């Protein structure tokens with residue numbers, strides 16, 4: 127969710143989520159997202175809104191995932207993406223240490239806690255209302271001091287690093303693609319530093335070519351690397367997730383050293 131995007135209708139800024147989100151324990155969260163409203167709602171008045179704002183609002187009002195998220199108490203429709211990824215790849219297990227990069231407004235952190243993670247630590251440029259069971263700080267992941275801070279907050283190696291970070295879009299597809307891949311690569315480098323052996327990494331990328339470059343080191347450092355487009359990810363969006371499991375720390379350390387040398391350039 128970008129900085130300039132309007133808040134989800136019906137959610138008051140500063141209001142913490144009430145009760146426990148999602149389906150009752152023992153029931154499946156994801157399936158219930160499909161049962162949302164299907165009747166189309168149209169806007170009666172444009173009331174000073176730009177056409178982009180009208181389009182965004184109409185899409186929100188007619189999106190079953192938005193309705194289901196609000197009804198079930200998830201902070202974002204994005205929560206369903208992690209639910210769907212976890213249902214498919216079995217990423218979250220009880221007691222795990224999880225890092226959530228680009229956590230606002232807190233949907234993925236809610237899902238990680240709900241699915242039994244023992245410690246959830248997150249960061250976002252935007253403040254996040256408290257999520258019970260998670261600790262989320264305000265900061266720029268690009269800040270060199272941030273990784274050490276997250277590591278300290280986590281208190282041990284991570285089992286799962288999630289990155290749903292998305293920079294504000296410029297409207298220029300090539301620039302947007304480069305920016306998101308830059309963030310995803312930073313997240314991958316961090317994941318290779320903090321993950322325990324066998325750990326997993328999930329990152330949002332956009333189709334556009336250079337995400338392939340990221341796959342080369344990932345395939346060396348993880349036992350399995352797959353692309354996934356969860357059903358909750360809008361069809362018209364080029365958004366995709368890379369899901370890497372079975373981290374191999376010795377290989378990760380070599381790749382990180384290679385990356386550092388590349389970034390530092392010839393001596």
Ligand SMILES: C[S@@+](CC[C@H](N)C(=O)[O-])C[C@H]1O[C@@H](n2cnc3c(N)ncnc32)[C@H](O)[C@@H]1O
Pocket residue numbers: 127128129201202204205227228229230231232233234235249250251252265266267268290291292293294309
């Ligand atoms: C799609 S939203 C995340 C939604 C979240 N997974 C959820 O379920 O609520 C992407 C987030 O990435 C954050 N972000 C973008 N660049 C960032 C950066 N450099 N450091 C930290 N957060 C960043 C944005 O502020 C935005 O809140």
